[in-house]
Amino acid sequence: MLKAYNNLTSGMYLVGTKGDKEAGCIINTFEQVAATPEMVVMALNKENYTCKEIKKSKKFNVTVLSQNIDINIISRFGFSSSEFEDKYKPYSVKYDLLNLPYIEEGMTSLFTVRVKEEIEAGTHIVFLGEVSEAVWLNDEEPLTYKYYKEVLKGKTPPKASSYQKSKIASGYKCDTCGYIYRGETLPVDYVCPICGKTHFTKITN
Template sequence: MLDLKAFQKITYGVYLVSSRCGDILSGCVVNTLTQVTTSPAQVTIAINKQNYTTEIIRKSGRFTAVVLSQSAMMELIGRFGFHCSRDTEKFESFRTRVDESGVPFVCEQASARFSCKVVSSMDAGTHIIFLGEVEAAEVLDSTGPMSYAYYHQIKNGITPPRASVYQPEPAKGYRCRICGYVLDSDTVPDDFVCPICGRGKEHLEKITG
């Protein structure tokens, strides 16, 4: 027996992971950031192999993880979680800083940041798990961190298809082909704008079956 609902009882957070290789900047949303040791200070992250950020981390050997606060706006999560860094400048609309190794990170709507050097990685099927040694860390805001439950229940957020905890669910209405947002309605207004990725009605498809 494998009850997938059991996995929903595991506690997760919402994090922005960024990296840099030369002039190439990349970032994405992940929900798995875990401290594994204190001395040395080490954390792990899990990122889908298809994410462009995974490629940049592999090339640079570095990443910076930011813990999003409960005040984080859906615009920020939508930009980093449902767009690709290959064709989207994700950082330009938000207040950012550069860490000690030149990696940019979003410093607003965030509780803390961890700048890491990759010391090892593991192939986990659809994802790569990176073990990073924390070289710098700081508290950015006193606001509490956003949990995945808060993101879903309070922010009404959805899970990106490439997330490690993604589970497809039956739905009706219209689905955004870009981010997976479901509009539970029989009709779509002409001025519809997806609340997650900001795209228009032309990117919706009717859900059948």
């Protein structure tokens, strides 16, 4: 039952890297798995540009989102691709120990990681990595996935590990972020409220 997955708890994170160019995306699949040495895992969809760039660079950083995060950061990093735009451009960007970009505002901790193994997981790749540096940034409350969904009413796009398909009678799905407009007819010039794009595909069950 899909409902069982709703009881899994997780935080919300921004993973960043630099292969041929800087890339980053929102994830909720980051976890510490050992303390000696300090090892972490995360799962990235193979089609996400950030995943492709980490396969080249073999390094990444993860910042922990706080409850004070600007929701526009989640929209930008969670619903569009680094392939087509420089997602970091509007922000005051800092660089970590391995010279990877990160945003400090709205984040509570920073982890800089070297990839040790890549594990196939269907649509996703699980990256197992060793932490090069773990930095505490401030004591703001970390944002949980539950708070994001239930309080901020945030959405989860199809490429996220935790995405759940919903069956609806009729509607239109945003080609970019997967947002669903419910209704028989899509209004002319309708703009997606999540990612701002205008291309939709009719859903047929």
